[in-house]
Amino acid sequence: MFYLISTLLMVFLFGLRIFLAQKYFNQLPLGSDSAFKDSDYTVLQPILSGDKRLSDCLQANLDHTQDMQFIWLVDQNDSLAQDICQTIIDKQTNPSRIRLILCENVSDNLNPKVFKLQKGLKLVDTVYTVVLDDDSIIDKTVLPQIKLYAALPDEWLVTGIPYNDDKENFWSALLAAFVNSQSFFTYFSMAAVKDSRSLNGMFYFAKTATFKNHRLFEQIQDWLCDDLALATVCRTEHIRIIQSSLFCQVRTTVQSGWQYLLLLKRWLLFANVFIKQNFSFSFLLIAFLPAVLPLLLLSSSLLWGWHGLLWGLGLLTAKAFAQRLFRRHILKKEESLSALGFECLNDLLLPFIYLYTLITGPVIVWRQRKIRVADGKIRYVSFQSL
Structure with missing residues (x-):
């Protein structure tokens, strides 16, 4: 009976997620007849060295734009990031659209990323401000869609949707499968039921006046989970959060299983903070239960022998295949069949990683x-090995 219930519940919940995501996507504007003037936008990018693809990601965003302004915010003691940025600037035909700003160390009660954004915002003189992580690339094909939100009359903040296309090694591909199996179906589905309580902190934008008049970065400078904090402040300040279909490619290279485990642990701890502060029935159905059901299904299927196990694995594969079809529909790009295996593996590993957390x-x-x-606040403790 438990096996039947878990099977039916899994089919229902994952079907519901795909249905809601598709419904929301169908409602989104996907084109604009007006010309896109990218000189009206300034991109704030807090930059930290460490990922070997940093230079490629920074250069890609420059290649995808023409007159968009960039403010690169780098730590004073991060000489490697400074060298990478300066090398890119020296190669540009229009280097004046890039400003390299060196940022001092911050006190222990402040978020270094938010501190950089607050410092960079003071230098912005364009109508709109875009916040973009240093491992994220704005998809060139969707850039003109940004124009669709410019004429909205009320105060708003538009958040993008992340798509991880890093397949460099096993662990990077595993992380990509985690991101891609969660982002579209959680962000779009929560938006469909009008219960968006967080945002994609990798890529979002608003009118510069909105950031400055409401002191958005100043209000969240002592928060660790800056995307959750920003969404909370936006609701308090009656700033409408708009979940868009503006895709940004994310490339987070993961070199080992230990690095993968620690990265997932960090994200899951942030999710715990979200649950404590924003738990809702919608979140239970759309995000929480779908994360634990695959393992419950497979565990219960073992009671039925290898036939049950094969049936459980078949359901997981069918679910991954359906989600892959959805991503192909909205992204207009083909994923390798190996993505199915990585997504199924993530489904099985996630509950164990959460238990480890x-x-x-x-x-x-x-x-x-x-x-x-x-x-969710910045709370440093004395360093000890994990």
Whole structure:
């Protein structure tokens, strides 16, 4: 009976997610007849060295734009990031559209990324401000869609949707499968039921006046989970959060299983903070239960022998295939069949990683510092090996 219930529940919930995501996507504007003037936009990018693809990602965004302004915010003691940025600037035919700003160290109670954004915002004199992570690339094909939101009369903040196309090695592909199997179906589905309580912190934009008048970065400068904090402040300030279909490619290279585990642990701890502060029935159905059901299904299928196990694995594969078809429909690009295997593997690993997260405690290492993740605020502790 438990096996039947878990099977039916899994089919229903994943079908519901795909239905809601498709319904929301169908409602989104996907084209614009008006010309896109990218000189009206300034991109704020907090930059930190460490990923070997940093230079490629920064260059790609320059290649995808013509007159868009960029403010690169780099730590004073990050000489590698400074060298990478300066090398790119020196090669540009129009280097004046890039400003390289060196940022001093911040006190322990401030978020370094948000501190950089606050510092960079003071230098913005264009109508719109775009916030973009240094491992994210704005998809060139969707750039003109940004114009669709410019004429909205009320105060708004538009958030993009991440798509990870990093397949460099096994662990990078596994992380990509995690991101792609969650982002579209969580962000779009929550938006469909009008219950968006967070945003994609890798790529979002609003009128510069909105950022400045509401002191958005200043209000979240002591938060660790800046995307959750920003969404919370936007709701408080009556700024409408708009989930768009503006895709940004994310390339986070993962070199080892240990790095993959720690990265997932960090994201899951952030999810815990979200659950404590924003748990809802919609979140339960759309995000939480779908994360634990695959393992429950496979575990219960073992009671029925190898026939049940094959049936459970078949359902997982069918679910991954349906989600792959959805992504192909909206992204207009083909994924390799190996993505199915990585997505199924993620479904099975995620509950165990979450259990590891609970057992090892709410502590992460971020920017060579140890932080306790309890309430979403910056709380450094003395460094000890994990």
